Amino acid sequence: MSLIARIASLANRDRLTTVGFTLTGVWLFLVALFWLLGPAGTDGGPSGVARLVSIMGTVLPLALIWLGVSLARQLAILRAEAEDLRARLTHLRGEAAPVDDLPPPAPRAAAAPRAAAAPAEPQSAAAPRPAAPLPKPRQTADQRQAALRFEAQGVPVDATTLIRALNFPDGPDDVDAIDALRHALKDPAHSKVLRAAQDVVTLMAGQDVYMDDLPPEMARPDVWRRYAAGERGSAVAALGGIHHQPALEIAATMLREDEIFRDTAHHFLRHFDGLTARLVPELDDLQIAVLADSRSSRAFMLLGRVSGVFG
Template sequence: MATPSDRTSFSPAPPGGPHSAGTRTPDAPAMRGPGFVEWVALALSLLWLVFVVGFWFFAPGAAGALSLFNTVSLVVAMALPITMIWVAAITARNTREMRAEAQALKQSIEAMRMAWLNQQALRTDQSMEKKLDEIAAVARQTETTIATFASRRDAQASQPSADRKAALVAPPVRKSDEAEPMLALGTPAEELRAPISVSDFIRAMNFPDTADDREGFRALRRALDDRATAKLLHASQDVLNLMAQDGIYMDDLAPDRARPELWRRFAKGERGREIASLGGIRDRSSLALTAGRMRGDTIFRDAAHHFLRQFDRTFSEFEKNASDQDIAGLVETRTARAFMLLGRVTGSFD
């Protein structure tokens, strides 16, 4: 009957994992009492003794030849095989104990590894959830800020100085504009608004840097008063927020600069290998994440194509009044970097 010490004992796994309290690994079983190998060795020893005694007493002339030398030889003949048998038995027992201890150690290490992996997975999940919450909070704050300032009017924008160059050419009045509120002599209300200047247009395309960036917010309010520019800004805001969900931020990108001449040719509708250098974003991680999002996310794909169309249309008008320095300044904005990234992924420059 086996004693309690013969049964397999359990010890708790090391702390640190989420399941460590309920994880138990078997220790090496204690070897108590004779086992199969010991019983075999005992049987062989008795068999050998019986064989030697029988040979001594029953062999012809063996009893009469007793002498000191023969006695010593008899003892050696009896003890040496028995010794070898028990050496082999003890070696087999030790080997069995070492194997059991190695198996128990292996199981203990595996339990520790699983506990560590579970702990790392838990920490990663918590970190990802915290990061997503922060991104969502920033996105909500940005939307609230833009909506707040879009509903306000800047008194300084109503009377721009005469030397401020307009960023966009005023579009002709279309028949669809007849629904707009009309003032005296049939002039639409939008016709009385001063056109946005190039400097304000470029500043608005970059969005305010911080909550204290008063000039940035002032330029943003002016830009949102212009219908075409407001459409581009809202489209840019959508794609920037969506890309931020994947950790893609325009401030982290350093695009290759293209000559303003190439941007002018692009604005006039030229495409091809030389124009493709406008997509100067080389960050492989951002390109791979954006391409994967374009393939698997319908909402992102629609927002990206809408943004590309708005930027293309608005930049074609901007290029007519902009100098080379103005184009170079626009290319450095967050909106232009998003256009270069999405344009390269979608092949808009080819």
């Protein structure tokens, strides 16, 4: 339970308890009046059924009163937690400043510096493709890495720019990624999935789950192509390449208990699914590898594995 929820629980406990005791006292007073002022019984005394009805008529309202008090407490806690989540989400989004004013990303002591992975430049089909190294690890960035917002203006972008945008900027000095994100968000065909990915990455970072800390077990490019073509189940199970157990448990808990995150995650999974169907068939093997290592794809692997998307 969050700190705010605990405070709300303590603040409401005395008030709800007072209400419960008050209603209990009123009911017992009314019962006493009934017994004192009611008609006299027969000489033989009440039957067993009459006594049972009398006892139940006295006890059941008391049980209902305290059940209502308990439910009111739980409702107050749930409301406080929902307000806490909304406040944190608003705070995280409010930290997004203009690109030129963003401070350097705050380093985290537990994470080692890593170099950013850059998407491969598309090459002509006729030209030989030289061997290229696999994508390098990236530097760890804080919650602001996915908080940049731009308006969609209907400008199409190429695959390289889109892949770079899906990885999000490492910080205010990552000019290439910032420019790629700005241009990609102007394309209506991609802006929804990018914004959904931003929301998911930001919410997960609020729970100290960072995509930089979740290097996936890479699936072969043909698995991504089968998924983009519509195959599901065991044929594409390798796409669930995130095996970090604490992150999986946190994501599962958020999906189960947090309605806002659950709606956001399902919205993201739906749009990322459509993106793969459009984008993956256009990519070569190296570009697919870079796409799979992006922060957006890591979020897709994590949430898809927890949600059972990959069978």
